[in-house]
Amino acid sequence: xxxxxxxxxxxxxxxxxxxxxxxxxxxxxxxxxxxxxxxxxxxxxxxxxxxxxxxxxxxxxxxxxxxxxxxxxxxxxxxxxxxxxxxxxxxxxxxxxxxxxxxxxxxxxxxxxxxxxxxxxxxxxxxxxxxxxxxxxxxxxxxxxxxxxxxxxxxxxxxxxxxxxxxxxxxxxxxxxxxxxxxxxxxxxxxxxxxxxxxxxxxxxxxxx
Numbered sequence: 001x002x003x004x005x006x007x008x009x010x011x012x013x014x015x016x017x018x019x020x021x022x023x024x025x026x027x028x029x030x031x032x033x034x035x036x037x038x039x040x041x042x043x044x045x046x047x048x049x050x051x052x053x054x055x056x057x058x059x060x061x062x063x064x065x066x067x068x069x070x071x072x073x074x075x076x077x078x079x080x081x082x083x084x085x086x087x088x089x090x091x092x093x094x095x096x097x098x099x100x101x102x103x104x105x106x107x108x109x110x111x112x113x114x115x116x117x118x119x120x121x122x123x124x125x126x127x128x129x130x131x132x133x134x135x136x137x138x139x140x141x142x143x144x145x146x147x148x149x150x151x152x153x154x155x156x157x158x159x160x161x162x163x164x165x166x167x168x169x170x171x172x173x174x175x176x177x178x179x180x181x182x183x184x185x186x187x188x189x190x191x192x193x194x195x196x197x198x199x200x201x202x203x204x205x206x207x208x209x
Contacts, residue, residue, distance in 0.1 A: 102114065183208055
């Protein structure tokens, strides 16, 4: 009977965790340089597809280039690690970096999923690292102010994923966000409304929508 009682309590605890509405939105005060998921064990959280949170130590497990395919999780050193793929997760936090699990094809939301590193994760608008983005580099000995900057990114809004590039940013981004009058007014300031400021731009949209 004791074992049955413990099992019921354990299941109830997991159900309560799954029902909790937890947000992980960030503030947008960061840079446009590439973010990497490392293979070192660091503090993190894995949120499963049903909402259950697993807090402990997390690391990258499998990669295709710089793109993460799975994560390993353990509560402490020496414990056998569990492996989680995108189909099993809602999101992963790795040392403060937010990684979202989303469909490979946004038009087939019930299809296979993959991990996307969130450059900025917001309630209405999210900026994701483009897995195919080129990165700004300089020749040996040259001075470059945007070294390692991603030259394109993905934006998720209202369930639609769009790609933006540094060369083609202002007009399409403004068109995407024209449903927010306060944002449109603020975007008239070109010093503020520019590619390098994408985090604070996205954050302002979410705050004022």
